[in-house]
Amino acid sequence: MSTLALPYLAILRARFVLMLQYRAAAFAGFVTQCWWGVIKVMVLAAFYAGHPHQPITLAQAITYTWLGQGLLGLLPWNADPEISEAVESGNIAYERLRPVDTHSLWFARAIAQKAGGTALRILPMFIAAAVVLPLIGLGEWSWRMPATADAAALFAVSITLALLLSSAFVVLLNVAVTALKTRRAANIAATLVNPLSGMIIPLALAPTWAQGFLFWQPFAGLVDIPYRIYFGNLAGAAALEGIAAQVLWVALFMLAGRWWLADVWARVDTQGS
């Protein structure tokens, strides 16, 4: 292990292990996600019954839904709770006492948190929606396999970028919380992330005139782009374009986070104890 990366990998590992311990939370989450998955699938079925001609098929939209339920933990709804708590208690000062780059440290921690939370939930959801549903004769409503081997490979790249994008955004939220000294600074996240990522309805079902904007705004890279790559709706050049959009936003979030954090540290005043 290179000594340069050692502190960041250590934090990543510790956090990941910690996330895996939250079994009870993961189970409760799984039940809720199944429930929401069923509701969403029913809503989609009703919608497609009236309007069958859509850019993605009903089967694809259902796969989209189950993928979304399984990968829910990947979404950046909030700042790192540990950072929020440290900001409100004043412990945040200790972050400055570590001989490491704070942005990288927070990034490593966010990756571990998002990946750890997801690792626990994806498997049961996959078993329920991709294995059990077809076995009990509900294959029509199930989570399908990737369109092609190419789609699977590109999806692997794209979902990794989604993890990085989500983590870079979490760090940005951490910085916002630190700058404004309240965890409520991150409340805006869910409002942006839920509709714009495609988590509420697949972005492909939005009006045609909005498609250009929806594709290039940052949050499509969290859900819509990787999922459409998965079932082949984005393939070839379109898939690469989607991946380019993700790379672009990861880079921009990282740069913005670094710049803002440097500014916050320069002005931080922790008067009193």
Add this chain to the structure above:
Amino acid sequence: MAQITVENLGKIYRIAARDPGLAGAFRGLFRRRHREIVALDQVSFSLEKGELLGFIGPNGAGKSTTIKILSGILRPSSGRCEVGGLVPWEQRVQHVARIGVVFGQRTQLWWDLPVVESFELLRDIYRVDAVRFAKTLERLVDMLKIAPILDTPLRQLSLGQRMRAEIAAALLHQPQVLFLDEPTIGLDAVSKLALREFVKELNRNEGVTVLLTTHDMHDIEALAKRVIIIGHGKVLRDSSFEAMRNEVLGERRLIVDFAGDVGDVAVEGAQVRARDGRTVEFAFDRASTAVHALIARIAAAHEVEDMRVEDPKIEEVIARFYAMHGAVDA
């Protein structure tokens, strides 16, 4: 060359302020007013390697601000300082790898992790070599007697246990300088004694430079040969502990237990400070009154059972010092 040099350090905090009442709150929506608070004003001092310096002052005097600047957390508004040749807020990463910091009211360990896992995480964060880490840990565990709590998550420790773990955590990377900001706050008497003993030993045997702030005068009395008194952001006094005590209070106390009921005990050269039955406390100025002469005069006039000479209590010394400089709690 001094290990820590601080020159004309100044720090001004800008605090948002608003006028009282609903109207004030509305005005605040459009126009923010800021109040400036001078936390440090032209603070200068230097510290040699291996020194143990105590920083005392009332709340809001600037003790913590000084430590935060020296440890690289805050930028000063003016002035400069160097620790081991590095400017803390400019060469932060390099600097913090060489110092240890403990804030008595904060924690740097992970709440949910067993103590030893926090230590291992710190080992990786500070890039401490595994062999060296094992040696340091063994020594610290032994000195601080924390072997029984290593496997316990931080949240289940008592404050005394936690503070010992915190101090061990701050020393795992063998820093040359240790900053302790109110390390004994909230501890019971036994834990305080153990902590002071440890800090003393660390300073004496390992040559670690220690800068400590405290409210507890006994900490200073037990530990620091040199004391800086700070009030309203200014250094009021920088001297040896003894010199400070002598300067502020030349007054001493003579406490006499008389053998029988005595009436008037007035004596030349001393005033009666307190009287409790047959025990009388005299106050005298050691510059103008020799203690042996005073004792002789009292013993000649009355039958005496026991007597002892005391210095005034350290709290009194400091309280008088603040009063002299108008540095009350800010």
